Amino acid sequence: MGALSDVRVLDLTQVLAGPYCTMLLADMGADVVKIERPGGDLIRSNPPYVDDPDAEPYGGYFQSVNRGKRSIELDLAGDDRDTFLDLVESADVVVENYRAGTMESFDLSYERLAEHNPELIYASIRGFGDPRTGKTDRQGQPAFDIIAQALGGVMEITGEADGPPMKVGPGIGDLFTATLNCIGILGALHHRDRTGEGQYVDTAMYDSMLSMTERAIYLQSYEGEAPTRCGNAHPTLFPYNAYEVADGYVVVSAFGTNHWRAFCAAIDRPGLAEEYATPAARLKHRESLYDEIAAWMREHETADVIDRLEGDVPVAPVQDTEAIFADDHVHDRDMLYEVEQPGADESVRIAGSAIKMSETNPEPRGRAPILDEHREEILAELAAQEQAIDE
Template sequence: MAGALDGLVVLDLSRILAGPTCTQMLGDLGATVWKIENPKSKGDDTRAWGPPYVRDVDGNQTDLSAYFMCTNRNKQSVAVDIATPEGQELIRQLAVRADIVVENFKPGGLSKYGLDYEGLKVVHPSLIYCSISGYGQTGPNREKPGYDLMAQGFGGIMSLTGEADGQPMKVGVGIADVMCGMYATIGVLAALRHRDQSGEGQHIDVALVDTQMAWLINEGANFLTSGQLPQRRGNGHPNIVPYEVFGTSDGHVIVAVGNDAQFRRFCDFLGLAELADDVKFSTNPARIENRLELIPQIATRLNDYTMDEVIAGLEAVKVPVGPVNTLDRALGSDQAKARDGVIKMPVESAENGEVSLLGNPLKFSKTPVSYRTSPPRFGEHTEEVLAQLQQTEVT
């Protein structure tokens, strides 16, 4: 089956994580993606962000780091030096044949080459051009470099993350980059809808810091409504108690008590029915006010049980509960297998002929995602793509 974006062409001038997240998503949905890589630096910086790396059949390290592979399947790698007049001309020729350009240079970084939106829309008015940066194309910080950690710090999420008496903490993966890439994808799809209706292209300006602030979600709304700065609570929830991680005798579980009826059943399971009758804990607002008294009592009792006992016992009484899985348990679970959470793709040069990657979570009934090409070696498709250019010019 053809993908939803089959027939569309994306010119990917991005690297690292946010831009490649967007373009891989477009590729998974069926678009052809030309990934432009700098021959002077031997490609995307993340090719060198290892270990681990894929090893070739002789056991030698390749340029396929795990980091690079996580966002670069369904792409064709084309080696072009855009700092040269010849490279700039090739990019212009490719852009004219593309529907979408995605780039993450510093604001104004491509204007000196005539490859910014203003330069390319002259020759391709219906082009959709998405610029990803740290702080956006405007504002006092537009010139500052954008890194995921900086965005998490500036945008506020680190102030909410971590133990109450510990340091502010970043999220364990580059979530500001990833979510920025997701917002960029939404923007591109909306711009495609507009272009299909009007014939007009447009420029999309999306920033790591803007998008990180946008997904502060309930904590952002809590602050804007109350004027009170939220506090770090570790794994605790600002508006629901108990809703956090608890230790057991052999691991950790998540207990997510969403209402007062669930709290009563939870207390009955623990043999602490008196807590549900106590006015200090019988309602969620009361539990929030008295969480420092309540949580230690729950935590002490849960330590008497194993993970499996807690999960089975609370599931039986319909109290939301789940494990804190390590990655081997998460990705090896029956649920992950049933939902194609991990996929395998062939790589001829790889030691065992294939690589394992995380699957795309979107499930379509008519236009499913597809895994057509594995993450490319640097410059692997240069001759193929440039030959297509020449064929188009001849015809």
Template structure:
């Protein structure tokens, strides 16, 4: 079905994904699949995914087809515009779904069913279809929730899932995590569930409905707070930069910033740290011999370590501790661009951007395969850039495409008329 060539590489090459999702959770899931070689068809409404207009825009970008947000999570995808609210548009999706392997959407329950595009409706025409839903509070097919119709965003799932409740200064108010973990954690679970269903289909020949609730995913990722309460009746609160069960394990001051240091739970790391600190007596002191002893005296231990780290720069600490004790500097975005590890791992990739005469940089996939090539990153599509080509690829004649465009059922850049800018 794929009409626009995709890289003939990657373990998911040959799989076609209909991406009807928007914002971050769904697109991040399909981004993972695209990075692994699947042909992902990014289906957008006529006005586009809302993230197209959210920037940030690079200096000199007068076109403003999309900003960094959209570019980052929609790379390696093909773009088409289909208006699902029109019967003709819904019919286009049904036709694409007849040969697709996977469909991903993140609408609220019932939306797709009202358009004739629910799992059962599409599975009737393609029993091999794997249908993945990422919703705020799950889907009634897998468990009816009293709040299943509530809308949700990253901040809501972070809050309800317990993440905010343990983040922030000790005794202070909850603080949200900087990145959109309330979206990206569910996205990763959804990608894993989707690939599990692909494996199952190899055995059974049948697809599966895959459901991930954003709230559920954050609870799963915050698993420690669950067993702390279940085992000890403890209700964890904001933890600051320390760990309630490990010591020393957290963030410590340096002369020019901060560093992360984890000399626990392995007690030999504590001994090594004490030697580097010039305090072998602490490493031999039975009051601090085991992690549980140090947790019981956490304020003293953290004070001793902080006093020592604060006398050194991050570079000096890296020289003293690197390779001996789990350690790393607290990086900023600027320092990431100069990091030799990230350069060696090709983790920051340059990609073309419409409207610019220079490439931009986005984070690449961390998934690597021994003997495999460096990941290929292609820019995100313009709005509906591949509409005509994809429709031709699934059997639509030129007059059919023209009819659908006239009806407003499909749209975007037309290769019979205007063209995307030359890059």
């Protein structure tokens, strides 16, 4: 049993942020009922696909963030609205990531749902938050990951110093917001257990990116000027960077004096440890030190650098996904999960759960659902629930 095996979640979300949030809840054991609009989640049709003509037509994008959920197709603007309200009566959590005002247009606002279930936790993920938790002029505007990264300061501090602003590769505007929303839901559930009170949980993508750029915020406050891009370096620590080696790249984080001394000894430069003995001295002379370290690195291969430094100095190769799939650590930690691709003869791999627990360990609970796959099952449960109430 998962830690949340007694929790039912009605998942009205689509694309990435909302589904990732509810996926975390499903991995922890929650019964997540994915309520899909007519035609299903927008990303069901997104590639990549398995090369099998009989495979169910959803791709890796949908599979990776909707595993372990049940699906029912409902038209909230039409005849299915009452069915949804019936489901709300026995739900613990509702999660949606529409624009502000969308649920109100269906007459399914938090306040209306709370009339049917006063203990309900209602969570929203939006680009700019919900008026209930702080009204702004931006609410109602569409937002995607790159919008949030741009507004929240992430892009301004990402990239090379002489290059353009750069977004972070993974969709952190969605994923970090989703993670914070999940934390808010868990907090609200705990509060409800103590008081019986439901509540509204709201996370905004813009807010979340501002929270993630915490270093930029305090640097602005302390130094009075906006920090900008510095590549793979760190504005206040050295060495803390990526270095090109003969067959790829490695990263080194040896800013602590103990690590600095071990690093200098390993690369046969003990004199540097004495000459630049303090963090301030290393930071002041970072450019010349970088050049000397970089010249040494270019003459050595990844395996040699790792062999010299690993165990004494924080060091790692820059890995692609082929290297990740071959890494024993990844398999020992169950971080690649094999799931069925409906209709295909082969299974596929998706990322596992990074949350590890000794008694109720989260794990992906099967593949993503086919659209409307669980309609009869869910409606039968609803009928049984109504009969029990009548009796």
